[in-house]
Amino acid sequence: MIHGVILAGGKGERFWPLSRAEYPKQLLRLISSKTMLQETIDRILPLISSERILVVTSEDIVSPILDEISMLKRENILAEPFGRDTCLAIGLAAMHIRKIDPEAVMVVLSADHIIKPAEKLLEIVSIGAQIARDEDRLITIGINPTRAETNYGYIKMAEPYKVFGGISVYEVEAFTEKPKPLVASGYYYGHKHLWNSGMFIWSVDSILKAINSCQPETANALDEYAISIGTENENEAIRALYNKCDPISIDFAVLENAENVLTIRGDIVWDDVGSWNALERYKTKDQDNNVVIGDARLLNTYETTIYNDNDGIIVSLGVSDLVIVKTRDIVLVAHKTQVNDVRKILAELSKDDSMKRYL
Incomplete structure (x- = not known):
């Protein structure tokens, strides 16, 4: 089955002073009458039911999230003792999902993005999930750039992989993080690069194998932690896990080093609402x-x-x-x-x- 993982651990510092430690950006109503997190959940509910959604966030804002999002239960939330970036957050979620559904496909989303239309995103996710079920692939969702943005990462497309109903999928040649203005302009006008949206699709087996290959120390720490899931030692074990692991993003830790990465070209409106x-x-x-x-x-x-x-x-x-x-x-x-x-x-x-x- 498809499981949703929503990364909601950021501090949203560039939206200070409205975004604060006790009530960060993902809980703000910046664009509509709903919080950014609620918007993200609503976006994927037609495809993924609420009991199969995991929110990975700081332990400091678990209570505000439960107060704001009535459909979420405590078991829907993985509480991080402190931030360690996205590689560990995703690995943590994968371990929990594997415990209940070893053949699951994970869709990883950020809690604070704008995406329109939602129906198009669901179509893209469905295509990615189909690939992830059939092949050992790590799939990113790339966005057609609308400007020479220097605050986003970029994905360079290689040869085409397949086309599904007008939606193109490509092999990935390279990732670039936040290029200089001249480079970003070249990417924009060259039509060979996509924005890296930070949205991913893969099976739990594929991502855990990739972490094991690219970050073996993190993989070993996750394996040790997994023994405690559902036991009275879980809270102590997660703190030990986070103390063992260095902060690193899934992009740097895995995707830039893996050879089985695809990108789905997303012709959608996307914005990380960064500032x-x-x-x-x-x-x-x-x-x-x-x-x-x-x-x-x-x-x-x-x-x-x-x-x-x-x-x-x-x-x-x-x-x-x-x-x-x-x-x-x-x-x-x-x-x-x-x-x-x-x-x-x-x-x-x-x-x-x-x-x-x-x-």
């Missing part, structure tokens, strides 16, 4: 190209994103190209070209005990 600047791609703008969410009054303000999450109003006068965010205890004002540097501010705040309440 405040993403809102201008999906929210309605006023006549001066401003995005305004919450109470605000603007005069001679242009190309500015304003997000007011609290009482009172934001007043802007004679400014342009800014991001202005107001929460109950923080006001952020940043130029759009520097708003991604908010992580530098967070790094400074983390050094001061009196400031940690703002993280």
